[in-house]
Amino acid sequence: MAEATWSVGRVAKRCGVKVSTLHFYEQKGLIKSWRNNGNQRRYKPEVLRRISIIKAAQKLGISLDEVKQAFLSLPDNRTPTTEDWQLLSTNWQQMLDARISYMQKLRDQLTGCIGCGCLSMNSCPLYNPDDILAAKGNGPVLLDQSSAQHQT
Structure with a gap:
């Protein structure tokens, strides 16, 4: 058949x-x-x-x-079998947990400073003389740095 x-x-x-x-x-x-x-x-x-x-x-x-x-x-x-799905979902869960942590940190800092060191905001709480954060990388280095710490 x-x-x-x-x-x-x-x-x-x-x-x-x-x-x-x-x-x-x-x-x-x-x-x-x-x-x-x-x-x-x-x-x-x-x-x-x-x-x-x-x-x-x-x-x-x-x-x-x-x-x-x-x-x-x-x-x-x-x-994927049921067992395969368990493994895939566990791996994806870890990735999603990291994304959620990053987004929560971004949400919590959104109305203030997101750690980019741009100094473009009038009341930026980040003190970044002479753009010293540039040595740590591009973009929101403080946000990225703290997210990396949460992943370890």
């Missing part, structure tokens, strides 16, 4: 995405299909799990490149 396959339209409808989104995911190497004798795209039902993971990751701010790297880390680029 032949294995069940799904059309591109059925997958798109079931996943709540456009057909063009499926084509995009395929182009990025996140999902795969094949062509039947009538030259129509066909998918294995397990593609639904991959798309669900992609959509969940995107809602969390995880890039498609990060999702692709996670998928590539699986043996034979298989669809």
Whole structure:
């Protein structure tokens, strides 16, 4: 008996995405299909799990490149199993915790100084004579420095 396959339209409808989104995911190497004798795209039902993971990751701010790297880390680029998902989600949780910490620090300092050393604000609480913070790097060096400390 032949294995069940799904059309591109059925997958798109079931996943709540456009057909063009499926084509995009395929182009990025996140999902795969094949062509039947009538030259129509066909998918294995397990593609639904991959798309669900992609959509969940995107809602969390995880890039498609990060999702692709996670998928590539699986043996034979298989669809993640429950055990695979536990590992992927743990890794993503650590990354998200670092992002959340960074955003909380940014939120807390947003109305004051974000540590960039720009001296452009009239009441900047950061004393940065002669732009001494430039030696520590570009951008919000104090914010980046304290976030790096939280990650260790």
